[in-house]
Amino acid sequence: MPRKALLIGSQTNGLSGVEHDVAAIAEVLGKRDFTITRCVAADATRAGIYEAYEQLIAQAGPDDSVFVYYSGHGGRSLPTRAARGRPPVQFIVPTDLDKSVEGDFRGITAVELSMLLGRLTEKTHNVAVMLDCCHSAHMSRKPDYQVKALHYPFEWLDDHVTGQLRSGSRRDLWRPLGNDHAVRMVACAPEQSAFEYTTATGARMGMFTEAFTKALTEAGDLPVTWAALMDRVRRSVLALTPEQRPEAEGPSSRLLFDVEVEDAVGALRVVGGANPERVTLEVAPLLGVQVSDEFTIMPPGAAEADQASAVGTAVVDRLGTMAAYAQATLHDGWTEVPVGARAFRTRTMAPKVPVSIPADDPRTADLLSQLGPTALLRPAEPDEPAVAEVTIDADGGMTVRDRVGPLHPPRPAGIHQATLVRGDLVRLARAALLRELRDDPRFKLEDPVTVEWGRVVDGTEQPLPAFGDVLHTGERVFVRVRNDGNRPLYASLVDIGIGGRITLLTRFSPAGVRLEPGQQYVLGYDEVLGTLDGVALEWPAGVDLTDARPESLLVLVVDTPQNFGVLDQDGIHARRGTADKSALEQLVRQISVGGVRDFAPVGGPPVRYTVRFIDFDVTPVPAPKAEEVVFEIDDRPERSVRLFTPRGAAPRRVAVRLGELVVHRNRALLGADIRVDAVVTTGGTPPEAARPTTPVYTAQTARFSNVRDDYRLPLDNLLVYLGPATDFLDVAVFVSRDTKDSLALSDLMRQELVDQEVQAAGAQLAGLFLAAPQAAIAVAAVGAGAVVVNVAYKLLLGAVGKSIGLYRTSLLAHEGFGVGRHPADGSLRRAQDFSFSFTVEAVD
Numbered sequence: 001m002p003r004k005a006l007l008i009g010s011q012t013n014g015l016s017g018v019e020h021d022v023a024a025i026a027e028v029l030g031k032r033d034f035t036i037t038r039c040v041a042a043d044a045t046r047a048g049i050y051e052a053y054e055q056l057i058a059q060a061g062p063d064d065s066v067f068v069y070y071s072g073h074g075g076r077s078l079p080t081r082a083a084r085g086r087p088p089v090q091f092i093v094p095t096d097l098d099k100s101v102e103g104d105f106r107g108i109t110a111v112e113l114s115m116l117l118g119r120l121t122e123k124t125h126n127v128a129v130m131l132d133c134c135h136s137a138h139m140s141r142k143p144d145y146q147v148k149a150l151h152y153p154f155e156w157l158d159d160h161v162t163g164q165l166r167s168g169s170r171r172d173l174w175r176p177l178g179n180d181h182a183v184r185m186v187a188c189a190p191e192q193s194a195f196e197y198t199t200a201t202g203a204r205m206g207m208f209t210e211a212f213t214k215a216l217t218e219a220g221d222l223p224v225t226w227a228a229l230m231d232r233v234r235r236s237v238l239a240l241t242p243e244q245r246p247e248a249e250g251p252s253s254r255l256l257f258d259v260e261v262e263d264a265v266g267a268l269r270v271v272g273g274a275n276p277e278r279v280t281l282e283v284a285p286l287l288g289v290q291v292s293d294e295f296t297i298m299p300p301g302a303a304e305a306d307q308a309s310a311v312g313t314a315v316v317d318r319l320g321t322m323a324a325y326a327q328a329t330l331h332d333g334w335t336e337v338p339v340g341a342r343a344f345r346t347r348t349m350a351p352k353v354p355v356s357i358p359a360d361d362p363r364t365a366d367l368l369s370q371l372g373p374t375a376l377l378r379p380a381e382p383d384e385p386a387v388a389e390v391t392i393d394a395d396g397g398m399t400v401r402d403r404v405g406p407l408h409p410p411r412p413a414g415i416h417q418a419t420l421v422r423g424d425l426v427r428l429a430r431a432a433l434l435r436e437l438r439d440d441p442r443f444k445l446e447d448p449v450t451v452e453w454g455r456v457v458d459g460t461e462q463p464l465p466a467f468g469d470v471l472h473t474g475e476r477v478f479v480r481v482r483n484d485g486n487r488p489l490y491a492s493l494v495d496i497g498i499g500g501r502i503t504l505l506t507r508f509s510p511a512g513v514r515l516e517p518g519q520q521y522v523l524g525y526d527e528v529l530g531t532l533d534g535v536a537l538e539w540p541a542g543v544d545l546t547d548a549r550p551e552s553l554l555v556l557v558v559d560t561p562q563n564f565g566v567l568d569q570d571g572i573h574a575r576r577g578t579a580d581k582s583a584l585e586q587l588v589r590q591i592s593v594g595g596v597r598d599f600a601p602v603g604g605p606p607v608r609y610t611v612r613f614i615d616f617d618v619t620p621v622p623a624p625k626a627e628e629v630v631f632e633i634d635d636r637p638e639r640s641v642r643l644f645t646p647r648g649a650a651p652r653r654v655a656v657r658l659g660e661l662v663v664h665r666n667r668a669l670l671g672a673d674i675r676v677d678a679v680v681t682t683g684g685t686p687p688e689a690a691r692p693t694t695p696v697y698t699a700q701t702a703r704f705s706n707v708r709d710d711y712r713l714p715l716d717n718l719l720v721y722l723g724p725a726t727d728f729l730d731v732a733v734f735v736s737r738d739t740k741d742s743l744a745l746s747d748l749m750r751q752e753l754v755d756q757e758v759q760a761a762g763a764q765l766a767g768l769f770l771a772a773p774q775a776a777i778a779v780a781a782v783g784a785g786a787v788v789v790n791v792a793y794k795l796l797l798g799a800v801g802k803s804i805g806l807y808r809t810s811l812l813a814h815e816g817f818g819v820g821r822h823p824a825d826g827s828l829r830r831a832q833d834f835s836f837s838f839t840v841e842a843v844d
Contacts, residue, residue, distance in 0.1 A: 001126070003065045003257065005029050006056045008049055009040040010072030010095050014146055017196045017204030021071040021132060024205065024213045029067060032257065044072075045096040046106045053116050060123035065257045067128050068120075071206055073148050074133030075107065076190060089158060090190065092133060101827050105160040114179070121181035126259045128183040128226065132206040134194035134244075145195040145241070148187070148206065183226045184249040185212070185233075191467035192615075194244055200383040208246050211236035215286060218322050219256060222269070222283040227252040227441060232286050235436060239354070239385040241403065242435055242550055242615070243468075253441055267344050270297055270314070272337030277328050279314050281343055284324030291316055294347040295326065300340030311341055350590045353429035354380035356389040363396055366418040376429040377422075387432045388425055400424040406544045407499055427500035433591045434496055435552060437611050443583065445610040447485030449557050453614050454478060456524060456534030469616045470548065470639040472623035476534025479614070481513075481555055482520035489515050489557050492564045493523055496552040498618060499543045502567050505535075505553075510565035512558060537618055545620040553614040556584075560607045564588055582607035629793045631732070631805035632831035637812070653843040654817055656680055656721040656731060658702075658836070661713045663735075665833040673738040675800065676702045676713070677745040679792045680721035681730040681785045696723055697788045701744035722843065729811040729818070730785045735834060736796055736803035748795040785810075806831055811840065 007025055011018035019040055026036050039052040053068075060066055073093035091107035100106040121127050133148045187194035187208035196206050215232040230248040237244050253261050268287070271280040279297070281289065295314045296305040311334050314326035328337065355377050357364050367390070371377045380386040389401045397410025398421045407428075411420045439445075454463040456476040471477065481491040490512030493505040505523060506513055513521045524534040539545070556564065562585050584607050658678060666672055681697040700720040704713050721731075789808070796803040807829070811818035821839045828835035 001063045001065055002061065003029075003032065003034040003067075004056065004060065005034040005036045005067040005069065006052055007036060007038050007040075008044055008052070008068075008070045008072070009038070010044045010070075010093055011041070012093060012095055012097065013073055015072065015148065015196055016146075017206060018071045020203055021206050021209040022069070024209060025069050025071075025130075028213045028216045034067065042095065044094055046094040046108060049094055049108060050116075053120075057116070057120050057123060060120060062124055063126075064124045065126045066120065066124055067130070067257070068117075069130045069132075071132040071209060074131070074194070088190075092131070098824065101823075103159070107160075109160065117179050117182055121179055125181040126257070127179075127181060128185070128257065130185045130212065132187045132194060132208045134188050134192060145197050148194045148196055179250060182250050183252055183254060185226070185230060186247055186249065188244045188246065189467050191465040192244055193468070195241060197240070207237050207240055207244060208233070211246070216256075218286050219283060220322060222322075223255050224283055224286060225253050225255055225261075228283075228287055229256065231288065231438075234438070235288070236385075238432070238436060239387070242432075242552075245613075267298075267302075267342040268295070270337050270341040270343045272328075272341075276330060276336050279326050279328045279337055279343075281314070281316070281324040281326060283322060284316070285319050285322065288351065289316060289319070289324045289345070290349040290351060291319060292349045293324075293345055295343035296346050297328065297330075297337060297341055297343050299338055300342070302342055302344075305344035305346055311337060313346075314343060348590075350376055351433060352376060352378040353432050354378055354384050354386045355425050355429070356380045356386040358390065358392060361392060363392055363398075363413070364390070367398075367421055370418055370422045376433065377425055388428045390421060390425070400428070402428055402500075402549075404547055404549050406546070408542050408544060424500075427502075429500075430502055430591060431496045431500035431552075434494070434502060434554065435613070437554065437587070437591070439609075439611050440583075443606050443608050445489075445557060445559060445608040447483070447487065447489060447557075447559065449489065449610060449612075450480070450482040450484055450520075451555050451612045451614075452480040452482075453553065456532055459532050461532065464616070466613065467615045468638065470619065471537055471616055472619045472621060473537055473539045474622045476524065476536050478522055478524035478532060478534050479553060479555070480520055480522045481515065481557065483515035483517055483557075486517050487559070488517070489559055490561050491515055491521055492556045492558075492562070494554040494556065494564070494567055496554060497540065498549045498551055499540055501540065504564055504567045507565070511561035511563050512556070514561075539618070539620045543620075548617040548619040551616060551618050555612040555614070556609060557612075558584065558607055558609040562588075562607060562609075584609050628790045629732075629805045629808075631808040632834075633807050633829060635807070635809040636730075637810060652725055652817065653723060654721070654725045654729065654819065655719060655841040655843050656729070657839050657841070658715050658718040658720055658733070659821070659839055660828060660835075660837045661715055661735075662828065662835040663707050663709070663711050663713065663833065664835065665709050666707050666711070672707050673703070673705045674707050675704070675736050675738040675742070676715075676718075677734040677736065677792070677796060678718075678720035679732045679734075679745070679789055681788050682723075682725050683727035696726075697785075698723070699745040699749050699792060701746065703738050705738075717839070725811075725813075725817045727813050728785075729840070730789075731807070731809050731811070731838070732789045732792070732805070733807045733836070733838075734793065734796055734803050735806050736800045739800050742799045745792060745795065748799055749792065804834075806834055807836065807838075 005026075007022045009018040009022035022038060022040055026038065029036060037052060037056065039049055042048075043052070056066065056068070070092055075091045075093060077089045090110040092113070093107055097106045117127070117129060187206065194206065194208055196204060199205050199210055211233040214236070215229050218232070219229060226248050230246060230252065234246050237246050251261075255261070268284055269282045271282060273280070281295065293316045295316075296307065297311040297314055298305060299309065299311060302309070310331055312328055312330035314328045316324045316326045318325040330337075353376055357368060357379055359368065359379060368379065371379070387402070388407075391399050391401060393399070393410055395410070396413035398417055399410045400407045400421060407424060411417050452463060453466070454461050454477065455471070456462070456478050461478060479493060481493070483489045491506070492512045495503045495505050497503060504510065515521060522532070525532050543549070556562075560582070562582060564585075567588065656678075658676065661676060663674065666674065677699065679697065679699050698721050700718070702713075702715065702718050707713070793803065793805065809818075818840045819842050822837060823829060828837050
């Protein structure tokens, strides 16, 4: 069938590997006889991408196989306070996005992409889409990992989407839940990040694209499904970072670039040779086959394993790049493996997680000897991403390091050293394997289930996204699981904690909490007192305090009670008693304790289940004081960006000016005389001679009389800050009604310097570079800035009454402190009854 591909690459805003991504995709598709159209560099504008997509639609035929690829930045803009209740807007970033102005947004939103895809699948049902971008601008822990996301004003995007839906576009083609005729592969979940990095060969590429091209090369021309391919891709990306989880949506059970579905799910093609005792299992490594896995060989056309009619059995003893090689035992009556035979996996070894151990150091011999044949661990190959690394200091102490850093103080040399280190590695391996757990299309639970979670503050819920937020030790959280179906279901909650410790949170009901139709279970709710207390987050004793670490909550919902109690039991390696357990129970047991897992059919109907993940980071320090001020526009990056941004960048001097401010309706302030107050906060500068400098936070006030509707205030580029900028520059702007004889904000704050709250904030800012833990530095910076702004707001309320928090932003060092005009296009930002702009200038 004809094959066509549209490859879009937008290399902007710090990305450097996009065109390499496009070239790599073009190479693997070219080997599959695709006719390729590239849309990159100057062609990848909004208009250029639309033109290329329209041409693809026009040329597509009913028998065509079409592949659409995008690499570049993505964006996800959250609603402002005034637009609360509106959904977030997601978009991709063409090369001319920076030319956007209000009313002319140059990005392409998810709504527009959905309608384009809908028109394409009207021409052909054989479509696959791949998006290597992200929609959430989290900060990577590694400087080499470039986040593929940007921010943009929500009001622009919301107006743009509304205009598109009202402009006569094919609104019927907008399918927010996905297109039934298109396989859609995404680099990560909407709330997660996707990364570009330097590969082992020295090239810059997207992690998703690199893993995809490798897996597609391994698949060759074999009958592999998109779901199987994405399993391999997901494992490869998760080995590099747990913060990015690629997913496949739509009809992923289709064979690659086809509309046909694999008939025998989980079966592998078997190729015999001159020696009837040796067979080859095609594409086996792609499906996670391990050495010692056992298979039943069946005749052509068989749909499942059946010992009565089996050709024989095979045990894998060697893995190649694209095939597994096995020792075969043929049953009576069979002298060779027939053409078209299939192998069904009946038993599998626990996956082995790669860990980096100095193999040439004699001090690791005992540790390496403990990586037995049924263990969850194996030494990593050269240049292979490892879940953990073991390092040895000059005194022979061993330290286990995960992706964040050292997990614990060095384990001293001695007879128990290897056992302790192996225990650390096994915990991390179990956590890594459990994070790879996913829905199985064969056993998918179709019943609707709702999972929600968030903070608990004074008995009140504060919902959070499923991925990427940052919490602090001592904060309390809740998790809600609700059965929205019409039959009983069973829910289990598992915590994959800091340092890899796995805890069954519903251990009071190891087989799952029974939920009747419409019933819910809330972790953190006291049913006796009827109060929502939440569950406190804790930092395990002995775990390094230097930086925040990832934690995950796993929600398993099944239609039949399943015993997940094994997740709370360490050191069990039993192989017996699995025949009467479901595939899910066997899989969870294998993740927890290693050993083997049976794939033989289980009596009775299969257990159906769904897996939901909640991923977040926990800092080892208490939360900063809660922020009390709500701003009309809050442009600060997400907390993960603010807390994990690279620190210690060279300070620079900047000037911050309010350029323009238009009051569209003065009745919002109940008066014609108004004042504008600005507070600017920055980090403390590095200490000199063991003495930190004075913390920097300044306040400025401007007053205006007889303000009428649509009045442009004569600000004359009002200077609100002139001084050094270190790590971050936090800007807050208030608009208030003015009263006679009210003091300027700087005078009000000077009078409050004796306040303990302000003193504590100043001490935090001054001592940032003296604090040892990275997380403590970041939390102190964010918390101290919040205190200063809260104090300013309270003082304004006391001095002038009604006050409006107009605008808040944090400009970060790695972004050059936002030097330039805001907005950059010369327009004004609109916040209810006000429009404004400001500039940040570099000062010699």
